[in-house]
Amino acid sequence: EVQLVESGGGLVQPGGSLTLSCAASEFTYRAYYMSWVRQAPGKGLEWVAKINEDGSQKYSVDSVKGRFTISRDNAMDSLYLQMNNLRAEDTAVYYCARVGSTSGWAPDYWGRGTLVSVSS
Amino acid sequence: QSALTQPASVSGSPGQPITISCTGTSSDVGGYNYVSWYQQHPGKAPKLMIYKVSNRPSGVSDRFSGSKSGNTASLTISGLQAEDEADYYCSSHTSSSLFVFGTGTKVTVL
Numbered sequence: 001e002v003q004l005v006e007s008g009g010g011l012v013q014p015g016g017s018l019t020l021s022c023a024a025s026e027f028t029y030r031a032y033y034m035s036w037v038r039q040a041p042g043k044g045l046e047w048v049a050k051i052n053e054d055g056s057q058k059y060s061v062d063s064v065k066g067r068f069t070i071s072r073d074n075a076m077d078s079l080y081l082q083m084n085n086l087r088a089e090d091t092a093v094y095y096c097a098r099v100g101s102t103s104g105w106a107p108d109y110w111g112r113g114t115l116v117s118v119s120s
Numbered sequence: 121q122s123a124l125t126q127p128a129s130v131s132g133s134p135g136q137p138i139t140i141s142c143t144g145t146s147s148d149v150g151g152y153n154y155v156s157w158y159q160q161h162p163g164k165a166p167k168l169m170i171y172k173v174s175n176r177p178s179g180v181s182d183r184f185s186g187s188k189s190g191n192t193a194s195l196t197i198s199g200l201q202a203e204d205e206a207d208y209y210c211s212s213h214t215s216s217s218l219f220v221f222g223t224g225t226k227v228t229v230l
Contacts, residue, residue, distance in 0.1 A: 035219070037166075044123070044224040045158070045166065045209050059217055061121055095165060104172035105213045106156035110165040 002027050002109040004096045009114030016086050020114060022079040022096030027109075030054075030074040033099035035107050036081045038092035038116075046092075049081065050099060064090075086118045124149060124210055124222035131228040132200045140225045142193040142210030148220055150191035154213035157186055157195045161206045169208075170195060197227070205229045 008020040020036070035050040049060035049070040058070050069082040079096055093115050097107030125143040132138040142149065142157075149155055155173045158166035168177055170186035173193065183198045193212075197204055210222035 037221075044207075045160075045211075045221040047211075047219040047221060050219065059219075061218070103168065103177070104154040104156060104175075105219070106154065106168060106171050106211060107166075108168050108171070108177065110167075112165055 004109060004111035006096045006111045006114040009116045011117045012086055013120050014087060014118055017084045018116060020081040020094055022111060024077045029077040034072060034079045035097045035099050037095045037097055040092040088118050091118045092116060121218060121220055124220055126210060126222040126225045129226045131230055133230045134200055136200050137196060137198045138200055140195045140208055142222045144191050144212055146191060148212040148214040149193050152213045155188055155193040156211045158209045159206050200229055202229050
């Protein structure tokens with residue numbers, strides 16, 4: 001069974017930085033796009049960013065451009081999200097998700113999420 | 121990148137069918153057959169229920185079906201059951217290779 005486990009969430013002050021990690025297992029990690037999706041408390045899902053199989057192509061939503069960077073380490077089967085200049089509106093549960101061409105580029109497996117709280 | 125539009129809530133009695141709509145534009149829903157649907161129970165991660173408009177992943181009940189006409193996609197749950205009570209989100213691939221979710225629909229089983 002595909003496993004995705006996020007870590008690195010926590011409380012950070014506005015303007016601060018945080019790096020999220022996602023450990024993948026039970027599938028051929030280097031063969032898949034990967035994404036980050038977030039969900040603010042009591043709100044809907046928001047797609048944040050995605051990265052292609054070898055890390056050469058990255059895409060992100062406008063609201064995080066210039067502040068968040070998605071990256072991956074295929075040797076470690078790991079995905080990362082470097083978040084800088086954090087704002088209160090970035091407070092959310094952040095999910096790591098696998099993206100497959102067979103599922104029409106939709107995230108098909110998700111981790112349980114890690115909570116990021118931005119507050120002074 | 122505006123969110124796709126869904127009704128805030130839909131309800132139905134056990135055994136009845138319900139349909140959730142998802143309206144986008146020609147740059148997302150209408151432009152690609154890459155619409156997917158997710159079910160999310162409180163405190164849980166989303167679960168993929170439908171992909172590529174009408175395909176069900178292995179293990180998803182055949183009571184769930186998807187369709188699309190123009191810029192609007194739909195999810196139908198036939199034979200509503202208590203365990204179907206959850207939030208449902210549509211999503212779509214977009215131009216520029218981005219991705220967008222719907223606003224979400226709370227399904228209540230009466």
